[in-house]
Amino acid sequence: MQDFLQLIRKRRTIRQFKAEEIPDRVLLKVAEAGRLAPSAANLQPLEFVLVKDAEVRRKIFPCLRWAAYISPAGDPKPGHEPTAYVVILVNQEIRDKGFEYDVGAAAENIILAALAQGLGSCWLISVDREMVREILAIPDRYRIDSVIALGYPDENPVVEEFTGSVKYWKDEHGTLHVPKRKLESVVHLNRFGQRPEPEA
Ligand SMILES: Cc1cc2nc3c(=O)[nH]c(=O)nc-3n(C[C@H](O)[C@H](O)[C@H](O)COP(=O)(O)O)c2cc1C
Known part of the structure; x- marks a missing residue:
């Protein structure tokens, strides 16, 4: 229990990352934490796109806006970009309103499961959703809610x-x-x- 509270205390949004790839098994555990989150009426409208491929990452990066209060000082520096993304989708055929609670619960599960495996994260809602939809070929019935950027932390x-x-x-x-x-x-x-x- 103490360890878990320490993990929560340790968590900070990270925007500078090491150029070190994240193994698939680590990313899948992160997605598993999202899957198992509480869900209103247990409808489970969320799906997760894991982006790991370097070329796709390169296209996603310009769709994101970082640390508005201090922009551009908070942007990941060249060579310190995220090494993976979790794009959180809402299947609107399952739920088209009131899904925000599910997203919040899943996102925090994802962030903490990532941290427990040594990964830093930044949850972003400042996202060019049209560009992300095109890059990842996401069908219209899915709302692109937000993006969680991941990588091994390179700031404290x-x-x-x-x-x-x-x-x-x-x-x-x-x-x-x-x-x-x-x-x-x-x-x-x-x-x-x-x-x-x-x-x-
Ligand atoms: C719903 C949500 C949306 C956020 N969107 C962005 C974003 O678009 N860009 C960004 O750089 N940080 C974003 N953040 C990170 C916040 O800036 C960060 O959580 C806040 O500054 C507090 O820092 P901490 O996470 O280290 O406690 C978001 C956080 C939340 C919870």
């Missing part, structure tokens, strides 16, 4: 305490700082407005 972002701005930023060493609201500011105990004691 740090969490810092929120002091009024949610904007992440890069320091002079290129380290990404990610402000997070304090636990006591987002948790209410037993009734609204009653706060838990801060951890010693």
Whole structure:
């Protein structure tokens, strides 16, 4: 349990990756984590396109927009692009609204299963969906929801305490700082407005 909480604490969005290929068995475990996620009414409208081929990756990369607050400083540098993608699809013949909860649950499962295997990730909704549809030959009945970029991490972002701005930023060493609201500011105990004691 402790290990699992540590994994959650360790997770940060990664946008710089090593040029190291991801084995198929690792990617399949990541997709398996998506498949097994909770699903409203157990309808399971999601499908996953795993992109591993270098040529297809090269075409997908320009369809993605990275780290809007600091653009272009957050873009993966040449040679540090993702080495795989999971494209999350919604079969709209199964569910055409209310699928966002399923996507959220599957995406976080995917992100944590990737991390447990040493992979960094960036979940992206700033995606040129028309281009992705064409590149991957995705039929119209599928909505392209989002893309999870994957690869072995080549940066170490740090969490810092929120002091009024949610904007992440890069320091002079290129380290990404990610402000997070304090636990006591987002948790209410037993009734609204009653706060838990801060951890010693
Ligand atoms: C639904 C969702 C969509 C996101 N879309 C993008 C995106 O299009 N581009 C990007 O660079 N990061 C994207 N992110 C990553 C967020 O910027 C990141 O989660 C946030 O800055 C907090 O950092 P952390 O993940 O390290 O906690 C997205 C995250 C979520 C949850």
